[in-house]
Amino acid sequence: MTLNINGVEIEDTFAEGFKMWGTRVIITAKNRKWALEAATKMTGFATSVIGCKCEAGIESEVTDTPDGRPGFSVLLFTPSKDDLPKRLMERVGQTVMTCPTTACFNGLPSDSMLSIGGQLRYFGDGYQASKVIDGRRFWRIPVMEGEFLIEEKFGMQRSVGGGNFLILGENGDVTLEATERAVEAMQKVRGVVLPFPGGIVRSGSKTRSRYKFLIASTNDAYCPTLRGNVNSALPESVNCVLEIVIDGLDLPSVEESTRVGIRAACIPGIRRISAGNYGGTLGQFQIHLHKVLA
Amino acid sequence: MTTLTLKSQPAVPLEAETIMPDRFLGKTTAEIAALPVTYGNQSTTLGDWFTVNGDGTSDIVIEGDLTRVKQIGAGMTQGKITIHGDAGMHLGATMRGGEIAVHGNAGDWAGAEIHGGLIRIMGNAGHGLGGAYRGSRRGMNRGTIIVTGNAGNELGATMRRGLIAVLGDVGDFCGAFMIAGSIIVFGKLGARPGAGMKRGTIVTFQPPELLPTFRGACTYQPTFLQMLMQQLRSLKIEIAQNQIEGRYRRYVGDMNALGKGEILVWEGK
Numbered sequence: 368m369t370l371n372i373n374g375v376e377i378e379d380t381f382a383e384g385f386k387m388w389g390t391r392v393i394i395t396a397k398n399r400k401w402a403l404e405a406a407t408k409m410t411g412f413a414t415s416v417i418g419c420k421c422e423a424g425i426e427s428e429v430t431d432t433p434d435g436r437p438g439f440s441v442l443l444f445t446p447s448k449d450d451l452p453k454r455l456m457e458r459v460g461q462t463v464m465t466c467p468t469t470a471c472f473n474g475l476p477s478d479s480m481l482s483i484g485g486q487l488r489y490f491g492d493g494y495q496a497s498k499v500i501d502g503r504r505f506w507r508i509p510v511m512e513g514e515f516l517i518e519e520k521f522g523m524q525r526s527v528g529g530g531n532f533l534i535l536g537e538n539g540d541v542t543l544e545a546t547e548r549a550v551e552a553m554q555k556v557r558g559v560v561l562p563f564p565g566g567i568v569r570s571g572s573k574t575r576s577r578y579k580f581l582i583a584s585t586n587d588a589y590c591p592t593l594r595g596n597v598n599s600a601l602p603e604s605v606n607c608v609l610e611i612v613i614d615g616l617d618l619p620s621v622e623e624s625t626r627v628g629i630r631a632a633c634i635p636g637i638r639r640i641s642a643g644n645y646g647g648t649l650g651q652f653q654i655h656l657h658k659v660l661a
Numbered sequence: 662m663t664t665l666t667l668k669s670q671p672a673v674p675l676e677a678e679t680i681m682p683d684r685f686l687g688k689t690t691a692e693i694a695a696l697p698v699t700y701g702n703q704s705t706t707l708g709d710w711f712t713v714n715g716d717g718t719s720d721i722v723i724e725g726d727l728t729r730v731k732q733i734g735a736g737m738t739q740g741k742i743t744i745h746g747d748a749g750m751h752l753g754a755t756m757r758g759g760e761i762a763v764h765g766n767a768g769d770w771a772g773a774e775i776h777g778g779l780i781r782i783m784g785n786a787g788h789g790l791g792g793a794y795r796g797s798r799r800g801m802n803r804g805t806i807i808v809t810g811n812a813g814n815e816l817g818a819t820m821r822r823g824l825i826a827v828l829g830d831v832g833d834f835c836g837a838f839m840i841a842g843s844i845i846v847f848g849k850l851g852a853r854p855g856a857g858m859k860r861g862t863i864v865t866f867q868p869p870e871l872l873p874t875f876r877g878a879c880t881y882q883p884t885f886l887q888m889l890m891q892q893l894r895s896l897k898i899e900i901a902q903n904q905i906e907g908r909y910r911r912y913v914g915d916m917n918a919l920g921k922g923e924i925l926v927w928e929g930k
Contacts, residue, residue, distance in 0.1 A: 395884075434887045435905070470884045496860060496921065498843065498885050499803070499822055501892055505885060513881040516888075 370657050375633040375640060377656050382531045382625065383644035384652035387422075387444040388451045389526030389616050390481065391474035393429055394463055395438035405469045406439035408462035413443070414563045415612075417583060421445045421454040422528060422614050424560025433472045434516075440474055442560045444528050444614045451523050452481045459517070460487055464508070470516040473503075475616070477522030484517035527652055530559075530613035530621040533571070533589065533641040534632050535605045541636030542607040543567075549611055552631035558620030559613050568610040571643060586643070605638050618652055622659045629660060662718055663693060665711040667725025667746075673701045674749060675710060678732040680721065682740025682759060688717035719759075728768065734761045737778070750787070753780045756804070769813065770794070775804045775823070779896075782806075788813035788832065791825045801825070801842065807896060814851065817844045820861065826893055836863045839922055843889055858915050858922035864889075866904065866927040875914030880928055882908055903929065 370377040394409065396402035406425050413423035423443040432438035443458065445451045463471050464487065471484070488495040488506040496507045497519070504519040534549065536542030550566035553559065561567075576584035587593050588600040589608045601608070611628055615621035629640050642656055663685055676699040685693055694708030707713060710730075711723075719740030726746050727733065734742045734753040741760045750768035753761045753775060760779045769787035772780045773794055786808045792815050793800035801820040808825075814832035817825050820842040830848035837853070839861035850869040855861075864886065890905040909925040 433891070434884055435891050436884075436887070494921075497841075498862075498889075500824075500885070500888050505888070507883075507885055513879070514883060514885070516884040 370660065372630060372633040372640075372660070374635070375637045377629065377660060378639055378641040379655075379657055380642050381644055381647070381653040381655040382642040383529060383647060383650035384527045384618070384621060384654060385446070385529045385650045386652075387446055387526040387528035387614065388448045388523050389442055389444045389475075389614070390451060390455060390521050390523045391426065391616070392441045392443065392455070392459070392463075392521065393432055393438050393472040393474040394441060395429075395432045395434050395436040395470045395472070396466070397436065397468035399428075399437040401466060401468050402437045402439050405463045405466035406441050408466065409441055409458045410443075410560075410562075411462070413458075414568075416444075416446050416528070420450065421458075422560075422562040423458070424562045424566075424614070426560055427554070427557065429474075434470055436470070442558075442614065442616065444526055444562075446528070448523070452483065452486075455481065455483050455521065456486060459483060460490070464490070464510070464515045464517070467512055471518065473518045473521040475522035475524065477524050479523050480520040481523055482519065483521045484519040487517055488519075524616060526614065526616050527618050527621045528614045529650060530615060530625060530652075530654055531610055531643050532625060532629055532632075532656065533608055533610050533643060534637060535589075535601060535639040535641060536607050536609075537604055537636045537638060539607040541634070542609050545632040545634050545637045546609040546611065548634065549628035549632040553611070553613070553624045553628040556620060556624040556627060558617060559615040559624040561611055562614055563612055566611055568612055571608070571610045574645060574649075600641070602638055610643065618654075621652075622654055625654055625656070626659045629656065662720045662722060663690075663713065663715040665707070665713055665721065665723045667711055667723075667727060667730070669710075670726060671700060671710065671729045674729045674731050675700050675705075676732055677707070677730050678735045679707065680723065680730075680733045680742070681735070681737035682719040682721060682742070683737055685717040685721060686719055686740070690714065690716060693717055731768075734759070737761075747784070748782075752782075753778070756780075766810070772801060772804070772806045772825075774800055774802070775806070776802050777804045779804065780806045781896075782808045782810070785810035785829070786812040786816075786827075788815055789818070790816045790827075791820055791823070792817060793819035799840065805892075805896070807893075807898065811848065817842065820844075824889065824892070826898065828898070836861065836922075838918075839863075845889065845893070855915055855922055855924050857918050859919035860921045862886075862923050862925060864909070864925045864927070869924065869926060871912055871924065872915065874916040875912040875924060876916065878911040878913050878923075880908050880910045882906065883911075883925065886925065 410423040426440040571586040572583040679696040747765040752771040754773040766784035791801035811829035833851035839858035
């Protein structure tokens, strides 16, 4: 079966997603500038669990925050349940608590709760104080600027990482433009983040290498410069490939994000949309492109 | 909805702790009217004092001057009681859930030692609001009390958790021996606020007379207070934006006790 959108071929393949654990953090501050600053720092260097121990991104700007101040919602994912509180503690402690005027709230009601503020409070060295507001406990940690307010517990849930699709274009300019359009559309979907810079990956990888010390190396079959050297997966007219990786709190959100992203990316100059997988042998989720676009 | 209308003013207080949704639920009008109330040293029934209308639901409306009707809603865990008139002593004392709305004044010990729920008093409240009974170690422990008018002495004394907001003035020893929790007073504080408090927060918008055992700390914009104010706004309390975003002078004390309590005095934007 062939599928075309605006003349762009959608390959009959699937993205292979993996089980992750995810949480949502609401960061607020005196103004938008500082809330964004903290959210940006918290999600920095969190593109791939391979090198960053977690994956994170800014989900959206939030207008209805617990303290009524400007805020941003951040999603953070780890492959293991035990890693999530560690990564969250590190990042909230080093990037949100240190940032002027911020406060930090749980954004994910869940049966599985992590004690984050409940642990970070010890930074207060005995001068921390708690407040229970509307049945939720918050910790007031004295800092040089005044007080850092953080919720005691944050929810976590089983999530999906590694959703992806590849945009194969005639040249670099049009491929980047199409990918940017896709990212813009996908950022409106709740429950997902695109953890790579600007939501885009240019250096997709395969899970092997000729070098023993590497577990992953460049995805040579999709590198246009290697078309004559390797068994290329690229049509002759394709000269650039960009990838979008999606992490989501649940599978429907990842599928919805994939759907709107692909539709937005199908512009003139794009030849094919594909996806990365490992033959279905590694990931627990298969996101079939034709199915999500049906 | 069940409606109770007071037939005549009792000469001595009526102990009416049976007036609560937990006791009314599932009962017929006759069964409700047969519920016991103590009048002085006599055992009487609700029907002796009130005209009862409606079957037992979790929504109770009471009409009349109930100044001498004590313990309405005491210990309740659910439902709503609406009182059109003044309420007697111990209104909602030790309640754990539900809501009481008084369109009038409430007597002493309203909300004493409550463990949850919401009490709204549209008039004035007496002494010991949300406080601890004599000999008790803890007063209010969770829940919310809102008073539109003034409140008496020893408001929130020995409270452990929860929120009390008074839009008018309060009497002496507000928050005395507080263990934790929050008291917000939009009017004037009486003498010796926070005496003996260990932890907890008293917020005031008028310059208070503080005990010498409180020390000035700093002027800042506490984020948690913005959340408390948002909570009050959600309960339809009108709060100016500059009271939410304004600066507060923090005094810590009582240094005669643990010294981790605070009195926050609004200084404006």
